Amino acid sequence: MSKDYLNEAYQDVILEVRGRIAYVTLNRPHKLNAMTMNTKGEIVRIFQGLDQDPDVWGVIVTGAGKSFNVGSDVSHHPASCEEAFDEITFSQNVLNTIEKCSKPVIAAINGYCLGGGIELALVCDLRIASEKASFGLPEAKLGVIPSYGGTQRLTRLCGAALAKDLCFTCRRMPADEALSWHLINRLVPHEQLMDEATKYMEEILANAPIALKYCKYSINNGAEISLEKGLEIEKLSFAMCIASEDCAEGMAAFAEKREPQFKNR
Secondary structure: OOOHHHOOOOOOEEEEEEOOEEEEEEOOHHHOOOEOHHHHHHHHHHHHHHHHOOOOOEEEEEEOOOEEEOOEOOOOOOOOHHHHHHHHHHHHHHHHHHHOOOOOEEEEEOOEEEOHHHHHHHHOOEEEEEOOOEEEOOHHHHOOOOOOOHHHHHHHHHOHHHHHHHHHHOOOEEHHHHHHOOOOOEEEOHHHHHHHHHHHHHHHHOOOHHHHHHHHHHHHHHOOOOHHHHHHHHHHHHHHHHOOHHHHHHHHHHHOOOOOOOOOO
C-alpha cells in the first residue's frame, strides 16, 4: 500500500509512528487545539492512511500544550442554516472516520477536553486522562448544542443523566468525576500520561490485531441492535478470526506455552 500519508506536510497535526503505534497530536496550542476545517481534513487523511497501513496496529490521539481539544475554532461562524448543516455533516464524518478505524484508538487527554473535544474523545475506543484534565460541553452558553455526536454518544456511554447535566449546566467536570462516570477508563498523574498511554496500548497490542479488529467491529456494530442480530455479527466475526494465520499462531503458542508472534494476517 501507499504510505504517502506519512510524508505529507501537515500544518495542524503532528503524526509520528514509533514501532506499531501511531501518535496523532493536535498541534494548535495557541488556540487550545481548536479545529479548523483544515485540521479536520488532515485528521481524515491521517486516519484513512492509518486504517490501511498494515504496519500500524494502534493509534494514540493527544493534544499539544495544555489542551486536548476544545472543539471547533469559533472564530469562524456559519453564515446560514444551510452552511451550518453542511459544516456539521462534514465534522460528524471526520469523527466517524476515527470511530470506524479498524485499529484500537486511545485518547490521551492531557488537559482541557471541552465541546468537540469530548466528542473527539468519545469516538476513540478508550480514554486515559491526566489528573489535570477537565471536561465540559459549553455549547448552550453559545446558543447552540453539541453537534458532533455529543448528545448521542455521551448518552450511550454514560447515560442521559450525565449528558443532560453537562449539556444543561455547561459546567466543568474534573477528571476524577469523569472516571467515576466511566467517561474515561484510566486516570494517571499528568507527567506520566503519555508513558501510561503507550503502556496501555502495548498491553492491547500484545494480542492478535485481527482479533482486536473484530472485537471492535462486533462491539461497535452490535451496541444498538437486538441481541439476536448482535450474536450474528459476533458469530461471523469469530469465523473471520478462525481463518487467520494469527489464530493458528495463537493456538500453537498456547499449546507450546510460549508467547505468540502475531503478524496481522
